[in-house]
Amino acid sequence: MDSLVIEGGARLRGAIKVNGSKNAALPIMAGALLANGPTYLKEVPNLSDINHQITLLRELGCEVERQADGALKIEVTDEKNSHARYDLVRKMRASICTLGPLLAKRKFARISMPGGCAIGDRPVDIHLRGLEALGAVIDLDGGDIIARADKLVGAEIFLGGNFGSTVLGTANVMSAATLAQGTTVIESAACEPEVADLANYLNAMGAKISGAGTPRITIEGVKELTGANHTVIPDRIEAGTFMIAAAITNGEIQLPNTRLDHLLAAVDKLRSIGVIVERDNGGCTVASVRRLEAATITTQPHPGFPTDLQAQFMALLAIADGNSVITEKIFPDRFLHVAELARLGARLHKEASTVIIQGQKRMVGAPVMASDLRASAALVLAGLAAKGTTTVMRVYHIDRGYERIENRLNAIGAKIKRVNQEELEL
Ligand code: EPZ
DSSP states (O other), rough: OOEEEEEEEOOOOOEEOOOOOOHHHHHHHHHHGGGGGGGEESSSOOOHHHHHHHHHHHHHHHEEEEOOTSSSEEEEEEEOEEEEEEHHHHTTTGGGGGGHHHHHHHHHEEEEOOOOOOOOOOOOOHHHHHHHHHHOOEEEEETTTOOOOOOOOOEEOOOOBBBBBEEEEEEEHHHTTTSSSSSEEESSSOOHHHHHHHHHHHHHHOOEEEOOSEEEEEEEEOOOOOOOOOEEOOOOHHHHHHHHHHHHHOOEEEEETTGGGHHHHHHHHHHHOOOEEETTTTEEEEEOOOBBBBOOOEETTTTTBOOOGGHHHHHHTTTTTSSEEOOOOOSOOHHHHHHHHTTOEHHHHTTEEEEEEEESSSOOOEEEESSSHHHHHHHHHHHHHSBBBEEOOTHHHHTTTTTTTHHHHHHTTTOEEEGGGGGGGO
């Protein structure tokens, strides 16, 4: 098991390319199950979550290959097996987004029900409710969701839940509705850019989707979808993480291929505390030249402040001037990073799903434990700013969403070493 050993204090300077979006690529790859013919996807990052999805798609009868130009070719060659086993689904919850495409194309799907998650309770009841509204019959058996449908029929579906919209729930229902008879209208759909990117891919395959990226999506069912070529959008959460890396080290970095329009809530918060974020050449430059101010943040569905940047922002506000408040409205228990940041000297007071952050001048390096993807990114960012050495253990969490993060940050001035268990001296 690898760890990252970080020497803090270096100011980051230089340009860093943002990879394709993990959270756009996963449902798009599942969407290839709907197609007759090959799909070619560009900008699919090389991450452990992507590799899990590739393994799952192969089990579900797809040929999946990286092409010489790095594109991912996916083609269904055998529709016999429609069972996503527990052993795969437990490693990556996003496997659930194969449910809608399998049901629509093969009229049957057996998907292991995703289990517990470090960031909190994550039921899939809204996914199932949406697919039942299209006419699916859904049962649970031995921990598996079994979905059947002689045919899917378009319907008007309210997809909102207690915590607002659902991203993968919208992806599942929207994908399934592409091959349903008649028109489907999804109300309270998730507006995340990843949903709009999935709709662009499905439309390139011959689907008739309008309104994706807004709370109301309309899908005219079609008889068949063919393969398509698609380039996945840049990863807005990776971009946001790198922006915070520039801010927390008082550095200056260029992000040449970042879509600022996908990140306006986070950019607004960065600017409000004193970070300079300027558009340039299709991307942006992010710089910080002084101690930053405190802020109040509440996570919300897009276009509100993304929950996937909550932990990283907490690390930044831990060294801001003044008291900040963060309230987590999407995953109320998403705070495993709090105790670890406190080990680095952050002053954090958690009450239910709100954390008060008393800004300190500086954090001090220590060994810390990663617990989930974004928490581990926050610990790396804190380590970049902390005095001395920070060792982040269990970095397999970070490899799920950031490709070789130490190489890319070292290229702009960080001092990070990846070590394995044997080499680690604590
Ligand atoms: C997606 O998860 C992302 N994952 C998550 O990113 C992200 O945190 C989340 O959206 C919110 O933005 C991928 O895209 C692979 P939701 P998803 O369904 O779709 C509740 C990362 O770090 N809910 O939008 O699973 C749910 O419990 C990951 O990259 C129900 O109650 O999240 C949560 O409170 C972590 N019933 C809220 O809705 C349901 O059926 C939003 O969850 C579905 C969801």
